[in-house]
Amino acid sequence: QVFKDSVHGSLELHPILVKIIDTPQFQRLRNIKQLGGTYYVYPGASHNRFEHSIGVAHLAGELLQTLKKKQQKLRIDERDVLCVQIAGLCHDLGHGPFSHMFDQMFIPKARPGYDWSHEKASQDMFDHLVEENELNKFMEDHGLVPKEDLPFIKELIDPPNVKTIEQWPHHGRPREKAFLYEVVSNKRNKIDVDKWDYFARDFHHLGMKNNFDCHRLIKFARVCEVDKEMQICYRDKEGFNLYNMFYTRFCLHKRACQHKVANSIEWMITDAFLKADKHIKIEGKDGKMFTLSTAIDDMVAYTKLTDNVFEQILNHPSDVGIEEGKEILDRVLKRDLYRCLGEFHSKKSSKEIKKYKSIKLHVVGVKIQQGDTQHLQPEDFVVHEIKLDYGKQDKDPIEDVRFYQKDDPDKAEELKRDDVSNLLPAKFEETIIRFYCKR
Template identity: 40%
Template sequence: MHAGRHNGKVFNDPIHSSVQMPKHCQIIIDTPEFQRLRFIKQLGCTCYVFPSAVHTRFEHSIGVSHLGGKLASMLQHNDRNSSVPIQNTEVACVEIAGLCHDIGHGPFSHAFEDIVPPDKDGKKWKHEEQSVILFRYLIQHNSLEKKLEEHNIYAKDIDFICQLILGVKKDEEMLRENKFCLYQIVNNSVNGVDVDKWDYFARDTHYLGMKSAFDFNRILPFVKVFDVKRGSKTRGELCFRDKVASDLNHMFLTRRRLHYTSYQHRVSKIITIMLKDAFREAADHLVFVGKGGKEYNLLESVKDPEAFCQVNDTIVNEIMRSRSQESGMVKAREIIDRIHKRELYQCIAECQHANEEMRTVDSAVIKRLIVIDADDLSSLSSSSLMEIFRADNIEVEVSHFDYGSGDKNPLLDIPFYKKTGDGKFDAELLPEDKLPADLPQRLLDVTFRIYTKVPKLDRETIKNARDRCTTRLEMINRRRRSVPTTPVKQKVRSPPIGRMASSPPIGAVSPLNSITSYGLDSFVSTDGDAGIPSLMSNPPDAAAAALGTGSAEFNSRGSRSPEPEAKVTLDTTKRNITF
């Protein structure tokens, strides 16, 4: 280890116990730009549902830096006889990249990212790119160039750190072409296995009060660098011993479970939508001063790092304390007040386990078909329904639940190494039949939720609103199913287990028992009419296995068999609509 590595401070961390930050990291931690992360919650609005989930990006960033340095040091030790060994400075660069990878986050983390408008070229704002901007600003604003040079970190190393933060895609050029493995430590764009996820899986489950079968300490000793061929390129990648394939499998299962139970929790998503509305309303009335005294509003603050450093979660308190009578600020205060009083937007319809045709439907398409137009006015039975289905009162949110690679098995992109007959090690990408069988066959699940911003709706109004959503979603489904497609030969899959729709997915909250209290119903179809295809595919295999047994029958493809004389029925105790 190079000189000065252990001259920093020791942090007591609930996940990693005692964490010793080296001096080159400590000088970055002790800056206003990094300390800002103390006021940005790691899980955004999730704390409104899980009260203990109030941990911040500050401690997460320290954890990622610690793990990144630990893994890089281990690779350096294992690779010491290589023709291009990992240098002490490169280990330090990985630690700094882990430390600064999230400094570009805005208030309530990903909630802010969704409302920042694209630039003039239509490019979406991303927190990773903002992290690079803030990292360079942090060094310049605090005059850290000389201090970093004392630790052998120069301008070319700063560029390298920026590229480590952004991650490198498959064919992208690298500043250090023979050190691709280092680019995979903090932000692994090849297969998603990196120390960022290792820390936040462990930290989030801890603060959410959940148990996890995944333990990164089991994997760490079995990470080595071997040459891996992908297409025409061969380069040294992070490879994992074949015996930890199941542990990596648990990592992806943990990811999906966290998305189901907390990250995309129904109420958390509602509050996120409400906060985004409040930020939009208040944006023009919140002023942040940037370089040269130039003023920016909330959403424009991303253009100037000095202004952006003033933006964090405390803007909610700033909005609430404001006595401005500007219409935007008044509306923003009303929305935040509704959150505090639990007068939330209501979910009037939910379509779980959308089939393949519906998965690709854009939320804007659904919204256009659901909101009222001139021809619809006569069909709406009350003024309440007219209010509900106004364009500015409807939000359509699409949640994707997968294992990190969409509808593809994420383990297929991970190289594993094993001993060969001569006692040496050989790394390769394993075929699907040699991978652990824990992942269900259904790797991607999509849920649509339709919300209305109108408060205090009665049971009858919610039922009528849900019926309208049901009809319109079926119209979309029929249109997409009517488009001719080339037949695709499909594998025969084992039928799922248990009742299809009596319970939410694995790990989700129990079914709500009051439609009046929550205003939420689930679309559940049984293919009763051959002319109206089901909106649903089967639930995920892992989820179905946890739902218990039932009397439903399934055909050889795992689909529910048609039931004759099906009727539309409403079970108000279980929030289910059955076709």
């Protein structure tokens, strides 16, 4: 089947991918905004996790087919390609309403200390999708071996951090195919098709120019043995292109994802969700009822949880508890937003953030001393810590990438900064601390 994509053009997808797309669990992604609250600042950013996931599956196939054609000795078979594409397609199944707002802002406040991530939820939702739609037989008929390939696909969605591994941790594929685990979610150096698609897609819908060309990088990708493990490496002349890729990520977050007004709106939606949490009931497996924050524990309930909960709260019958949440969302619609009082750059964020959270108490004290008539309280302030980087916190992102030369394509080594350019960043991370007032 052919899909017409706004970024990649006409895409032809394998029947198994189409079968997965045509399920309630995947169709749910049509109603989850890719950029969350950023849509309220950039009207063009109306794209959803649905189309992004299809784009990731497409790019995963393009990268692996290129490697398969160039390096037949890797023994990449169609099962490998299809499994990686399925992982790309399903890697975001676990996102909640308004994407990262849900997992980074709402859940940590609604369930402090709870060990949960959208990646883990994606694995759980994938299991639920396969079981609920009885896909095992269909997968077998199209060449997959579910007993081996389904665990492999889940491993691809969220691989462990390679730096902490001594023994080979995976069961889906042997160590000689380690490079397959770097396509969808690359824990080694953060270069993967997930980023390539959202760079292109987010910039397109934001109305900004994307200066990174993933298709060129794919042409210069090659698998080499590094420290007794097969890794995806790149031609030495692509070093600057990769620095540009990480800079592109930084710009996207700086200009859009962490826009101060977008963040303000996401804090408001988060507060509304917290107020409405116990009042929105979602039916799960065997008729058991869940709330906004507990629906993540039941995939039947979680399938029903999308951005539409915004309207669900607004239209909910009034009662004492939910009314405050409705008022906050009504303020969003009327553009009566939490005000950003200011921001500054912190050099030692991890140590300083606790100190600056106490500033709101000081501000309250000053306001009261000055005869403030609004009776501001500490809970009327938000202190938001924002970390912007090149993908590897304060590290040079190229340190974990290996490069080969044209005359020796099977040997990959580190690339010295001076061999790329004399005009490269000295620092790769910054922390911004913003202050918002809710009143």
